[in-house]
Amino acid sequence: MDAIQEIKNRLDIVDVVSDSVQLRKSGRSYSGFCPFHPNSRTPAFHVFPETQTWHCFGACADGGDLFSFVMKKEGWDFKEALVNLAQRAGVTLEERSPANKSQEDAQRRQTDLLTAAADYFHQLLLHAPQAEHAREYVAARQLTAETQAVYRVGFSLGSWDACRTHFNSQGYSDDELLDAGLLTENPDKGTRYDRFRNRLMIPIRDINGRVVGFGARTLEKDGIPKYLNSPQTELFNKSHLLYGLDMAKPFIREARRVVIVEGYMDVMQAWQAGFQNVVAQMGTALTEDQLRSVKRYTKRFVLALDADAAGLSATMRGLQVARETLDRELEVRFDARGLVRHEGRLQADIRVVTLPEGNDPDKIIRTDPAQWPRLLEEAKPVVEYVINLLTKELDRGDAKEKTSIAQQVLPLINDIGDPIERDHFWQLLARSLGVDQRVLRQITVPQKAPRRGSRSSSTSAASPQVPPPPERRRLGNSSLSGQAANDFRQRNYLRQCFQYPQLVAQINLKLAESKMDQVSESDFIAAEDKVLLRHLYQQLSTGTVVTIEKLCDSLDELLLNRVQLLLTPPPTPEAELDRLADTLVLSVFDWRLQRIKLRNAEIEGLFSERNDPEATERSDLYQLIREGHVQIQSINRAKNAMSAVSRRRAEDADLGGF
Ligand SMILES: [Zn+2]
Missing domain, CATH: 1.10.860 (DNAb Helicase; Chain A)
Structure with missing residues (x-):
């Protein structure tokens, strides 16, 4: 990433402007007296955190970004602004080596290609005669035209070379198309053809809004695979990305929590219903990198899992067994122990909620939007969630079952860094199993992974509930x-x-x-x-x-x-x-x-x-x-x-x- 972007990511325009202008929060923006023209009665100067821009609606009628503000305020040229802001942001400005440069150039060209591809697919969805069934599909999912435009939902033609021909004519080579994941190569014959054919195209953007890949849903009944993703590249790394984060970040900050769901459609549906702090994981268990990318905006995470993905007890046990034999990251969507460790290391508050059987967020929000915030309020800390899940169908008379559950939950509890919280969950487990705490403490559990990090504050069940933030927003922010x-x-x-x-x-x-x-x-x-x-x-x-x-x-x-x-x-x-x-x-x-x-x-x-x-x-x-x-x-x-x-x-x- 270039230094300018890195600085913009790290600094908040509100903080920088606040150094010299007294700002007052008014709703979603901040206002104050303009530093560039005499003005003392009505505050004409506004800063918009969502877009990280400023604008004077008074005499200057000028506006811009963080850099243009400090340039104008301090009389600096661009380089002076860059040097000063880099220092403030803790970004080191390095002369680019030729190797770095050519790599950056190639990357830039690839994101340009992917952005152009997103536009190409979007225009096809809107206008191509062959896209009628795709338009019917998005209409059935009740995605509005605005939502489709905001997320650049698109359509790929059912052809082996339409996309290739289109971008060849734009000057992109087959190698570049292959690297960007738009073409696929048959390893035996060496032939190359369009990867995405007759699919609903969902561009996946990184935190800065750059298109880095696609999720492509089949439009054929029983089509396989249901979702076809771009191949893993340096830009498209599923373990780093959260779908929708580029759009959701200001709303996450404002709602003081992020909701993590499973599907692209869930994110879009939530957005258009006014729940804009929602992102989707990318088909694998949540990684620490993903959580870190959100941590700048909030430390409160809620996982809203589909009933089938919640991994019910069978998956939980399967996971535990697999973990003991392999002890490495698996392709599972819910990894309780991983979450507890992330929670400790990130000093975060991670909660989990399971949606009613047969429902996903998309469906709930479409049929009964009021149910959504209610469900989120029921989210439980990870350990409590797992205890509830495992003991739900427990036969109180089955001693072996109790031992088995204790052996699964205890490693989770042992991973918790904070002693008070740990004790809280010991008690909860004892109560849920109907056994004495002292007995529980005698059970020895092989400690696989050493505890890392420590928690400085207790944020979950032991602490009083924070009042729910206003999460529902006006629609129409594009x-x-x-x-x-x-x-x-x-x-x-x-x-x-x-x-x-x-x-x-x-x-x-x-x-x-x-x-x-x-x-x-x-x-x-x-x-x-x-x-x-x-x-x-x-x-x-x-x-x-x-x-x-x-x-x-x-x-x-x-x-x-x-x-x-x-x-x-x-x-x-x-x-x-x-x-x-x-x-x-x-x-x-x-x-x-x-x-x-x-x-x-x-x-x-x-x-x-x-x-x-x-x-x-x-x-x-x-x-x-x-x-x-x-x-x-x-x-x-x-x-x-x-x-x-x-x-x-x-x-x-x-x-x-x-
Ligand atoms: Zn002004």
Whole structure:
């Protein structure tokens, strides 16, 4: 990961801005007096933790990300900001070695390919005549159009080479398609063909929203396998990923807990019902890496397991036996002992709830959403859950059975670091089995793994219940996915313009013909992109022929790295530049539409916060929303005004020509 992203991951814009601006939480955002213009009556300056952006709705009408805030506040250039923020975040800035660089370039190219593939499959789901049955399937699952768009749900054609042909024509080689897991190779014959055929495509994104692979559900009755995943790659590592985390993270922080379910559909269904702190494990037992990736947002985990996956007692016992013989990670979905150890090492509070037989979260939320939060409240600490599970059908008269249960549960209890908690579960087990505690303590259990780590605080059953957080949210927050789409559009604009600087003037000309502003720094959110655009314009304004080498010469080393990353995707042949300019103009329209929609949603969010009474009286904000609507109309008009021919041509190019 590059240093800029790492810094953004580690620092919270709210903390950084709070150093110099007194912020007050108002609902989902923070407000204060703008440090960049005289303003002392109404707080015009807002920070949005979800998108990690800031915006002044007052005189400056400016906004951006963490970097652009400190650059503006301190008068730093990009490099100064980078050095200072890196220090604050504890990120070491290293000069990239050529080996690292080429590896990063390849990785970037692969995520670009996967992102493009997600878009390709999504467009097929929406428009392809062959996708009728797939559309019926998502309709039957009651996924709204918005949910489908937010998660980029897609469809792969029932063909052996449609995907391959499409991306070959975009300049990707078969080797690259194979590495990205879009092609499969027959090891005997050496033939290569599309991995995903006639499947519902669910892009899997990492914590930063980059597409790293796919989960693909069969659309054939009794199709095998039901879910086909991308192959394991460096990017797509199932033991590190949690599905939906990129979208859920701000909501996890806000709800102060994360709910872990089993399926992609469960996550999407929960999201659209307003339960947005839900993620899915990836078909294996939860790993410590997965839990660690969430730990930044909360230490309270709830596992909502399907009844069959809860591993009922048979699986529990099978697991214990397997563990003693193999003592290594197995492909099981519920690993109680692992969880207890993770809990200790992470100082977390992990609870488990089993859903009623025959139900999964998807079904419960669709049929009776009110049942969902009630079920979660019933979640029990792991050890208590296991004790309940094993003793549920215990015949009190069966002494051998009692011994067997004790021998399974005691290792779990022994893994608990905190002595008070340990004692609590000794007592619980004794009561559940109807035996004396002293007897239990005489049972010797072979101690397989040494206890590691210790718990500094007792967080589970022994401590009083924390009141349940407000987990249900308003529907309709797609700001994160909207921003991701814009990042992609803007990166594409920059990379094409760095490749073919003459495009800048062509695009601006077309924008002017449509009576639209030329592309400017205010179009961009990320500080590094603003800076890159400035460099591009400076070079062009000298009136000399701009070459990439010349551009690169004028750039700081760190920005240079970013430009070089931007340069890696497939260049478009020069002959088609005009067509490319059309595509990019459309893309500028789209990102501006998205920006205005996001901004209006942010402003509307300010109104609906009950604890910000001032906002509702702010006619200047209403004015901004009205202006936004006017802008949306004129952009849409401009889009329509581009001649039908060139528009169709441009859209074809944008979708890669299907
Ligand atoms: Zn301002």
